[in-house]
Amino acid sequence: MSEKKPVYICRCQEITEDDIKKAIEDGARTVKGVKNRTGATMGLCQGRTCRKLIERMLARYVDMNEIKPGTRPPVRTVKIDDMVKGEEVENE
Amino acid sequence: MNKTSEIVIIGGGVIGTSIAYNLSKKGKKVILVEKGDLAFGASGSCDQEIILQSKSPGVHLQMAMRSAEIYKTLEDELNHPIEYKNTGGMIIIETEEEMKTMEGIVEKQKKFGFNVEILDRNEAAKLQGGLAEHLQGSTYSPQDAHINSMELTIGYANAAKKLGAEVILNTEVTGIKQENRKITGVQTSDGDIDSEIVINCAGAWAPAIAQMAGINIPIQPRRGQIIITEEVPPYVMGDILSARYIAAKYNPDILKNSNDPGIKLGVGLALSQMEKGNIMIGATREFVGYDTSVTREGIKEILKYATRLVPGIRDLNIIRVFAGLRPYTPDGLPVIGFMENVEGFFMAAGHEGDGIALAPVTGEIVSDLIIDGKTFIDDSVFDIKRFN
Numbered sequence: 001m002s003e004k005k006p007v008y009i010c011r012c013q014e015i016t017e018d019d020i021k022k023a024i025e026d027g028a029r030t031v032k033g034v035k036n037r038t039g040a041t042m043g044l045c046q047g048r049t050c051r052k053l054i055e056r057m058l059a060r061y062v063d064m065n066e067i068k069p070g071t072r073p074p075v076r077t078v079k080i081d082d083m084v085k086g087e088e089v090e091n092e
Numbered sequence: 093m094n095k096t097s098e099i100v101i102i103g104g105g106v107i108g109t110s111i112a113y114n115l116s117k118k119g120k121k122v123i124l125v126e127k128g129d130l131a132f133g134a135s136g137s138c139d140q141e142i143i144l145q146s147k148s149p150g151v152h153l154q155m156a157m158r159s160a161e162i163y164k165t166l167e168d169e170l171n172h173p174i175e176y177k178n179t180g181g182m183i184i185i186e187t188e189e190e191m192k193t194m195e196g197i198v199e200k201q202k203k204f205g206f207n208v209e210i211l212d213r214n215e216a217a218k219l220q221g222g223l224a225e226h227l228q229g230s231t232y233s234p235q236d237a238h239i240n241s242m243e244l245t246i247g248y249a250n251a252a253k254k255l256g257a258e259v260i261l262n263t264e265v266t267g268i269k270q271e272n273r274k275i276t277g278v279q280t281s282d283g284d285i286d287s288e289i290v291i292n293c294a295g296a297w298a299p300a301i302a303q304m305a306g307i308n309i310p311i312q313p314r315r316g317q318i319i320i321t322e323e324v325p326p327y328v329m330g331d332i333l334s335a336r337y338i339a340a341k342y343n344p345d346i347l348k349n350s351n352d353p354g355i356k357l358g359v360g361l362a363l364s365q366m367e368k369g370n371i372m373i374g375a376t377r378e379f380v381g382y383d384t385s386v387t388r389e390g391i392k393e394i395l396k397y398a399t400r401l402v403p404g405i406r407d408l409n410i411i412r413v414f415a416g417l418r419p420y421t422p423d424g425l426p427v428i429g430f431m432e433n434v435e436g437f438f439m440a441a442g443h444e445g446d447g448i449a450l451a452p453v454t455g456e457i458v459s460d461l462i463i464d465g466k467t468f469i470d471d472s473v474f475d476i477k478r479f480n
Binding site for chain 2: 013027028033039046079081
């Protein structure tokens, strides 16, 4: 029999369903807890796909009303130069 | 849940888990209680630098150097990937005044046996690309390193568990039990734990825990905002700080009197690159209570200052920002030791931004003091009475 293919939950960081399961077994009860243990949601898309999937996995263990997303803005990438330039214009 | 333990540790950050590991290694029965999850406070919202150069010559630097020794073999010892890398580090010097200050510090650190030197602008540019033309130079030490602080906390917790420690998450300590000024245990949101020794490792939240035992400690939360860029190829040489970061750390009063919004926010540069390629750019040092929000002004001021010193990062994209609360003490040193008025109540908090660098040595010192009553370092400097 062929080996079971890994199911990727967080594509950016290549974190699999098994990795997330292990994190939950280790005591993670929030997206942030899963993130600290696996690195999921920390890639370029900042959890836009995997956050929902992780929340669904957590839902079996936690009352979903209590889950705090722990999102760390910006939700979309920003160029450093644009942040700094904005300030220079304001000062003119 | 009602339990009994030789020692109860409050706080699942890098300090609490390091202490749990060190005490378990010496055969003590330990229960660690954490109100949230591992590395949910400052340990999971900090930069990754183990920078020795920022420590003042004396016990502070001695502690950092001992930690650096422990770090070299810690990954094998914990059997956990903590991403330790001995990269070396530099402190960027922008003005002549900063150069004078840094020359003084470097000279004292050298006398202490620490390997550090001053570089001019050209020598510094050979180590790190993208530096501004107007810089005076930098310091350099091959002894600086960095680490993944979340993996470190989890690694310590798991190693402690393997040695028999119990780690209880999502459980808040609600009271400290005592009889005749003697600790008898803690009350938690999930029952009592009886114990004759309680160690307060709650970081910025340590004052509230100490208050439950009737003790005032002068720790204050100090907010640090940090920015993460997209993943890029290797660019940052190791740990980079700015001389103003050192000033912000030790002279908060000087900063208060400035009109520069960046200086008012305590902005100093802390630049490093994570294993996956993201660059971390920090940080502010602000007294805003327990507010962990990120501000537009804070992020902007960090980036303005960072791009003034290292224009080479201007074209990168930022993907994430966050803030953490460092446990500040007036002299920058932690409070470590048994409290005089309540027998069995032990403090180990107040490392401010040095928690990651000092976690391994703090674990050793605390386990020494609790088991043997003495340690290899002059621990009188950690005495709470110094603030009276």
